[in-house]
Amino acid sequence: MSVLLETRALSKHFSGVAAVDEVDLRIAKGEILAVVGPNGSGKTTLFNVTSGFLKPTTGSVWFEGRRIDESAPHLLPGRGIARTFQQAMTFGELSVRETVMVPGYTGRFPKVDVNRLLRLCGLGDQAEVAGNALPYGRQRSLGVALALATSPRLLLLDEPAAGLSEEDAARLAALIRDIRDEGVSVAVIDHNMHFLLPIADRIMVMETGRVIFDGTTADMQAHQRVIDVYLGQDVV
């Protein structure tokens, strides 16, 4: 599979501490990559650098063969990279429909079928509800819908299942598969292995800013270091 996004020896230091340390990340077209690791292992920082919100200390980020780490963050969505944050993404009292129409208003993205997008994200019946009045799980889905409204080729999801009920997490997992089936590559950070393992094509494990494992789910479950620092015995 061809590489969509690549980081080369990417590092990000804060006050001399390496939050991300020499990471070579590769995301292939049509792939679902899970990024896991203990809190503070550098997962979100890696996404922040990859999506342009932070500049790398050293190393570089490449998307579809073009270097992007020197671009302003608002230019990356137009190039095909979308992401969500850990917190809910709503525009105050704008309705669900109005919220996902915001990218269209900016004139930077292809037109999307808003009704279809809302149905895909399980929000078809709540289109007219104010975004900030949605239940938490649905707000997370709205964040995904908003990201998809920019017609990305790569979607970075930061702990999308955190705080979701089992039912909502299962719905989100199905949505991520559907998104991938539509040709969008997805990278997901999460701690919920029951949510991640069934959908991930590949798993990358981070610890103190470094990648300690990158491979298949089956290989990870046999990887002693990953078991020691992150998984424990219950998921294996």
Added chain:
Amino acid sequence: MDIWVVLQQAFNGLSVASIYMLVAVGITLVFGLTGIVNFAHGELMMLGAYALLVVAPQGGPVFVVGLVAALVFVGLVSFALERGLFRYTLKRPVNGFLVSLGLILVIQNILIEFWTITQKNVAPLFSTIWRYGDLRISSQRVFIIVVTALIFTAFGLALRYSKVGVALRATALDRETATLMGIPVPRMIMLTFIGGGILAATGGAFLATIYPISPMMGSSYVVKGFAVAIVGGLGNVGGAMIAAFLLGMAEAANAAFGFGEWTDAVSFALMILMLLLRPQGLLRGTEAAI
């Protein structure tokens, strides 16, 4: 009470409310986007008044040239202040507040150096006074009211329907998510400073044609501008406009009932009351969409 006095004060109040609106909207927009409480906003208004004084003190048709010059000059000053100072305070808006306090003194002292502290007068574009009974309608004040109404009609439509307007609203509601929607947030903030400065300059130029101006004029209007912005809900443009109207009318009522000297006290009492009873303002702040 004489009905003519009430009508006269209501008319005067409306023209002053127009100026409060022009000042307050810039204050509330800058706060909505950046969280910066910019007390130097009143100095932009004062600079607008003095630019008019320099270019068109004689009034008449040349007022239009003076107004355009004031808007361009203050737009450039706002651009320079945002690029040179305020953008470095975005991560700590309280620093922006402190910078704005320093700027007040710097700008005032520069003006005093060149124009002294003495009050100056600028002749209006229109000097006709229409009389209906005991009512005296100043054509200049009608001009101020009508132009302000036109400005805010255009502004409201642009905010609601234009690409820049939607981008501005999204930025005010959530800067990070707006960035993900491809919105150049730093440019939106710069545009807001420039736009707010231009509106303040318009207010300053209008004010100069109905009241004497001095280098100290900014402070009293910026405090009222903040009162209006807070009463309306900081970050809420519609709220600021309603509050400016109410403040202008309250001041007019004060004057009509013979308590003109209490005008400022009543204004600030209203603001304090609002902060205690309804801290989020008449309409809610940034959250409620600008």
